[in-house]
Every structure is written in structure tokens, then in C-alpha cells.
Amino acid sequence: MSRDTGSRDAADRLKAMLDRAPYARFLGLRLELAGDEMTAILPYSEHLIGNVSLPALHGGVIGAFMELTALAQLSIAKFPTGQGLARQPRPIDVTVEYLRSGRPVDTYARAQIKRLGRRVANVQVEAWQEARARPIAALHGHFHVTPAAGGEAG
């Protein structure tokens, strides 16, 4: 069929990733696709608060949310050959920069894969709340990746 198999495949991969990750459910993570653009959503919930007096989201939660955003973006990545990734990538290192405190509202994030090598991927993520132009945090990370064996349809 000549349907949009690419984005169906991506949606299936994201769903599979969430189904495999109890911790993503613990956070309340949602992943939305608009064409080839993925947005991760962390709906506000009281259990995400780290500082009650501000109040502010826990900095670790914001870091974890951006890490999951990077992993989700990688899970739908394709090598130029059309191959996908063989299994869930593993983080090597991440650097999180905190720009503004996370207010008790929904948080969004998008990831950009700066380079997808055959062993290592470089990913950058930005998280925001009310305004995309006022990010609350950014993440740069390196991840181990493994190309799927053989060329997948794509």
C-alpha cells in the first residue's frame, strides 16, 4: 500500500518504547508525532515537584525527561541506508544545563540528532513550558547505538 508507512512505523516504535518503559509511565511521559517531528510532553503532576516552597519541578526529573526525549528520538531514527536502530540506545554521557526553574505546569521537549554515527549518536534536547523561546533546560548527550541487522524497509 502507498500509505504513510514511515510515520506509522515511527508511531509504532514510539508506542513500543513506552510500553517497554514503566519509568516513562511513572513520570507520565507522552510522545506525539506531527509528520516527522516528535514532541515529548511531561504533563504536570504533583509527584514531579522537587521544591515545594517555589514550587518547582525536580531538576532530576527535567533531566530524566530530556534523556527520554533523546532516546525516543533515536528510537525512530534511520541511518541513510534506511536501517533503524537494533535496540534501545544507551546513554554514554549527558550534560544538562538549567536555564529557568520548572514551574508546576506541563513541560515540552524536542530533540535533534546532531550526528548519527554507526556506534555513537550526538543528541541535543531543549525543554520549555509556556514559551518555546524561553527554554527551561537543555541537554547534550552521547548515546551508544547499534544499526539493525540488514536493511529495514524504509
Place this chain on the structure above:
Amino acid sequence: MAAPDTPPLSPAPSGIDSSPQGRALGLTTLSWERNKATLMAPYRAELVGDLDTGVIAGGVVTTLLDHACGQAVFAALGEATSIATLDLRIDYMRAAEPGQDVRATAHCYKLTRRIAFVRATAYDRDIDDPVATAQAAFMLGTRGRPSEADAGQPDAEGGQ
């Protein structure tokens, strides 16, 4: 563990953390002394990152490390004041063992008037075989917002 010549600060936080996220994860302070803190994140099935491996999620380790670093700053300051994480760098050495609790020991090795520098190690059985290490910088005496901590610092949006 606390050296014999290091009296615990008073009041030392102990037991399960009181922040909502700390409670949700079950973060527990194991020790708190001078400029160090050791915390534990107990293993729970709902905190697993990938059912295929059964290993506690990297994000839990991230939150544990961030939290332990903050506690080490409070230990160094002698009080729980208002601090803001500027940055947090984490290196992941290996996956935690399936079913294992994860601990983190953080050391605030330098305090300036405005900034605290912290290193931390996360491990399951042996601190010499770490799961991850972290390096963090915190701004002191803020209301949690780096952009508001320094009144002279223009906001990124600027223009007014």
C-alpha cells in the same frame, strides 16, 4: 560512611526524603556529614527503564544524583537553603544490576560565596564499581531561578 571524627550535623535529614518527587521515588538519606551525603533509590518494578533488561531507569539515577548533589551542598552549608542547579554532567559507566537498589554519594568539594561544586558517584554494590558519576555546579542563595538570582543579568528574551 561517616569517619569517626566527623560528628553529624544537626539536624541531619534522615529517612525518606520529604519532597514529593523524593517520596515518589522513595529516596532515602543514608548518611549526611560535613560536606557529603549518601542517598538510596530503592528498586521498584515501576522504575524500570526497559522491561527487556529489568534495570532501574537511567532517569532515576539522574534524579538520585541531582538530589544527592543538592544534599551535599546543604551538608556543606549546614542548612537547607535555596539553591539552583546550574548544570549537571553525568557519565554512565554501566547499567545497574537488575533488581538492585541504587545509591549515590555526593561530595561538595568547594564552596564559594555564590557557587557550590559537587561530585557524585552512583553505585549498586560497590562504590569502586560505579554505575554513573556526576559533576554539578549550584548557585547559592537563589529562589531557584538562575535568571533571577543576579538582578543585573539580562533575561535570554531580553528587549525590555
